[in-house]
Amino acid sequence: MAKPGKKRLGDLLVESNLITESQLQEALRVQKEMGVRLGEALIQLGFITQQSINEVLEFQLGIPQIALHKLRLDPKIVKLIDGDLARRHKIIPIEKRDNTLRLAMADPLNLVAFDDVKMATGYEVEPVIATEHELDRVISRYFGLTDSVRQAFGGQLKEMQKQDDSITDTINLDELANATDEAPITKAVNAIIQQSIKEKASDIHIEPAERLLRVRYRIDGILQDMMELPKQTHPSLVSRIKIMADMDISEKRVPQDGRIQIKSGNNNVDLRISTLPTIFGEKVVIRLLDKTNVLFSVYELGMNQQVEERFRETLKQTYGVILITGPTGSGKTTTLYAALNEINDNQKNIVTVEDPVEYVLDRINQIQVNTKVGMTFANGLRSILRQDPDIIMVGEIRDRETAEIAVRSATTGHLVLSTLHTNDAASTLTRLLDLEVEPFLVASALVGVLGQRLVRTICSDCKKSSQLPEGDPWRIFIGVDEKEPVTVYHGAGCSFCNNTGYKGRTAIHEFMPLTKEIRKLVATKASADVIKELAVEQGMITLKKDGIQKALAGITTLNEVVRVSYTDE
Numbered sequence: 001m002a003k004p005g006k007k008r009l010g011d012l013l014v015e016s017n018l019i020t021e022s023q024l025q026e027a028l029r030v031q032k033e034m035g036v037r038l039g040e041a042l043i044q045l046g047f048i049t050q051q052s053i054n055e056v057l058e059f060q061l062g063i064p065q066i067a068l069h070k071l072r073l074d075p076k077i078v079k080l081i082d083g084d085l086a087r088r089h090k091i092i093p094i095e096k097r098d099n100t101l102r103l104a105m106a107d108p109l110n111l112v113a114f115d116d117v118k119m120a121t122g123y124e125v126e127p128v129i130a131t132e133h134e135l136d137r138v139i140s141r142y143f144g145l146t147d148s149v150r151q152a153f154g155g156q157l158k159e160m161q162k163q164d165d166s167i168t169d170t171i172n173l174d175e176l177a178n179a180t181d182e183a184p185i186t187k188a189v190n191a192i193i194q195q196s197i198k199e200k201a202s203d204i205h206i207e208p209a210e211r212l213l214r215v216r217y218r219i220d221g222i223l224q225d226m227m228e229l230p231k232q233t234h235p236s237l238v239s240r241i242k243i244m245a246d247m248d249i250s251e252k253r254v255p256q257d258g259r260i261q262i263k264s265g266n267n268n269v270d271l272r273i274s275t276l277p278t279i280f281g282e283k284v285v286i287r288l289l290d291k292t293n294v295l296f297s298v299y300e301l302g303m304n305q306q307v308e309e310r311f312r313e314t315l316k317q318t319y320g321v322i323l324i325t326g327p328t329g330s331g332k333t334t335t336l337y338a339a340l341n342e343i344n345d346n347q348k349n350i351v352t353v354e355d356p357v358e359y360v361l362d363r364i365n366q367i368q369v370n371t372k373v374g375m376t377f378a379n380g381l382r383s384i385l386r387q388d389p390d391i392i393m394v395g396e397i398r399d400r401e402t403a404e405i406a407v408r409s410a411t412t413g414h415l416v417l418s419t420l421h422t423n424d425a426a427s428t429l430t431r432l433l434d435l436e437v438e439p440f441l442v443a444s445a446l447v448g449v450l451g452q453r454l455v456r457t458i459c460s461d462c463k464k465s466s467q468l469p470e471g472d473p474w475r476i477f478i479g480v481d482e483k484e485p486v487t488v489y490h491g492a493g494c495s496f497c498n499n500t501g502y503k504g505r506t507a508i509h510e511f512m513p514l515t516k517e518i519r520k521l522v523a524t525k526a527s528a529d530v531i532k533e534l535a536v537e538q539g540m541i542t543l544k545k546d547g548i549q550k551a552l553a554g555i556t557t558l559n560e561v562v563r564v565s566y567t568d569e
Contacts, residue, residue: 009038009057009109013048016056023047037107040132054129063108063127068092068134069461072493075142077101080121083143089113090135092142099123104130138495145195145215145227149188185240188233193271193286195226197264202288202329206241208234208281220456220505221329224498231280238275238282245273252282259356267291270358289358296341296361301334302506304546306539310511311450315343320447321410323397325422331454331507332419333358333395339417340364340393351387353380354395369395377402385409394418403435410445424543425451425512426532429522443519451510451543453564455556456502462494463554474558478548489554506555508547508565512540 010024019027019042031041042048054065071094080093080101090106091113101123105113108127117125192215196204201217208214213229229237239249245258260271270289275282298312314322322339324332337359344350344363355369355377365387367380377394378401384392385405396419397403410416422428428449432442468474468486480486491501512518512535521531536542541549547561 009053009107012056012060013042013053016060018052018056019047039107050131054131057108057129061108063129065129066094066104068094068104068130068138069496070492070494072462072499073138073142073495078138078142080123081117082120083139085116085120086139086143089116090132090139091117092130092135092138093117093121094128096123100126102126102128104128104135106130106132106135134495140198141495141498144198145191149191149227149229185236189237189240189244193262194264196286196288197267197269197290200290204284204286204288206234206237206284206286208278208283210280213237219498220500220502221454222456222500222502224500234281238284241273241284241286242275245271247273247275253277272356291359296338298338298342301338301509303509304541304549307450307509307511307541307546310513311339311448311509312342314448314511314513315339317415317447319410319413319415321407321416321418321445322447323428323449324417324419324452325425325428325449326419326452327421329454330452332452335450335452335507336393336395336417336419337361340391343391343415348390349388350391350393351384351389352393352395353377353384354393378405381405381409385414389414391415391417396420397435400435400437403432403437404441407432407437407441407445411441422451424528424532425449425510425540426535427528429518429531430525430528433522433525439523439525443514443522446514446522448514449512451512452507453543453547454505454507455547455550455560455564456500457504457506457556458489458554459491459494459497459501459503461496461503462492462501463489464492465489465554477558477562478552486552488551488558490557490559501557502560506550508543508550508556508561510541510543510546 010028013019014021014024023045027038027041027045027047030045031038034041039050039053042053043050057063058065073094077093077096080096081091086092089110089112092104093101094104095102101117101121103117103125105127108129114125117123192204196217199217199219201219203218205216205218205223206213207216208231212231213234215226215229216223217226242249242256242258245260247256247258254277256275258273260273262269262271268291270291272287272289274285298308303311324335326332340350340361344361346363349365350363351365351367353367353369357366357368360366367375367384369375369377369380377396377398381392381394381402382405392409392414394402394406394416397406406416406418420428420431422431428451429442429446433439465487468488470482474488475482475486478486491497493499493501497503515538517534517538518531521534543565544561547556547565548558550556551558551561
């Protein structure tokens with residue numbers, strides 16, 4: 001399609017009887033005064049809606065409307081134009097065919113945009129209509145971070161790219177310290193952090209390679225490339241982060257840890273900084289703890305109804321050990337906090353010992369582990385027992401001493417909640433025996449184990465369903481016969497989910513209460529497989545089964561269930 005003729009938007013709207021001539025003149029006056037597009041002026045004055053404008057353009061000029069957020073965009077095509085051009089005209093390239101570039105536009109009558117894009121890319125332009133809101137979101141996603149960092153450095157990046165890429169270990173520390181105080185570095189680091197908060201990332205990875213510096217975000221548990229910078233930006237960026245976290249900028253040979261507290265809009269975010277020497281320089285990982293996004297209710301944890309009922313019933317116990325298990329990053333701490341909130345009232349003394357204290361809870365006494373002064377989990381737990389506690393939360397059981405004190409605390413009338421790194425609920429019992437806790441203590445003290453994993457949820461904007469054909473291997477995994485109709489779901493990928501097909505996460509769970517029969521197995525040091533087999537016979541829903549149920553309900557995908565909970569069961 002060639003670019004539209006020179007008929008103006010105002011004339012089209014008047015001819016379609018959607019606005020009057022006097023309303024058009026008023027809008028033209030506002031447009032001139034405020035420097036906005038005519039369509040925006042008409043909408044602000046309340047004369048017409050964006051949808052009506054789009055419908056007229058589609059009907060009169062044959063320019064189709066698209067739902068931009070439902071498209072799977074190719075970053076290479078999007079970045080055929082730069083961010084300045086995209087923002088100035090509210091445009092995004094969405095497809096390239098032969099010598100034609102399909103362009104999503106807020107104003108498809110903007111002839112200047114056509115000419116600018118053709119000059120920048122060499123392609124003819126075929127317009128489609130998209131809403132300004134969607135265009136702003138896509139522009140921010142694809143150009144926000146890169147443009148912010150490049151603007152922060154000004155023309156320095158081009159100069160850096162022209163320089164020799166040779167690697168040197170010699171750095172002038174005085175110059176480095178001064179460089180980190182300059183606005184460009186400060187703005188660049190701020191842009192990287194602010195964009196990560198917008199993307200709801202859990203971690204930022206700043207990774208030096210031989211000839212470049214790569215920035216990646218972990219979003220919904222998966223690392224995604226965000227941008228690449230010249231290698232010469234690495235020393236200044238790392239030093240700026242170290243200064244913010246009160247770390248030693250002169251020491252590059254050993255790992256360091258630090259912490260930053262920031263406020264971004266309404267978000268209060270804790271940043272945990274970790275540096276690690278690599279052959280190409282220090283790698284920095286920043287863990288983001290957004291205090292405004294944490295779930296503090298058991299009802300919000302996404303549990304199967306049976307699992308939730310059993311777990312909440314177990315929390316009513318007055319003594320015993322309740323353990324939350326799973327790998328790092330499986331949401332154990334969130335579940336612990338939700339459980340504490342469930343049982344927190346003004347009649348109980350609740351004390352925690354954590355490393356670190358991630359979120360401050362009302363009416364709960366929280367202790368920070370500090371190994372430098374001897375405040376370990378074990379020592380903290382001993383001190384808690386002299387504080388007349390009703391409920392104790394230990395952030396993590398890491399060693400025999402902590403495990404034994406926690407178990408003995410439970411046998412003396414305290415309810416103890418903690419976490420342990422194990423593959424599933426059943427293996428938690430054998431793990432405690434491996435830590436040399438006496439079998440009779442484990443059998444008598446433990447009242448329940450909750451195993452969990454986090455799975456990505458399907459993006460609601462590009463969610464699609466399909467029927468499993470006969471003979472499909474997924475039928476074996478699900479456990480259904482060849483003839484039974486089975487609907488499965490997946491995300492096609494769109495701009496809203498960064499073409500991944502997933503947006504957000506939820507948990508899958510298995511909860512194993514300690515019944516008399518399971519206690520007997522523990523006392524005889526039975527294997528995890530034997531314990532699990534009995535627990536399933538007694539009605540335990542496994543991680544795999546809970547995941548399959550959520551996949552068939554359209555919450556997640558079967559691929560995700562396999563990724564986080566694959567077993568040979």
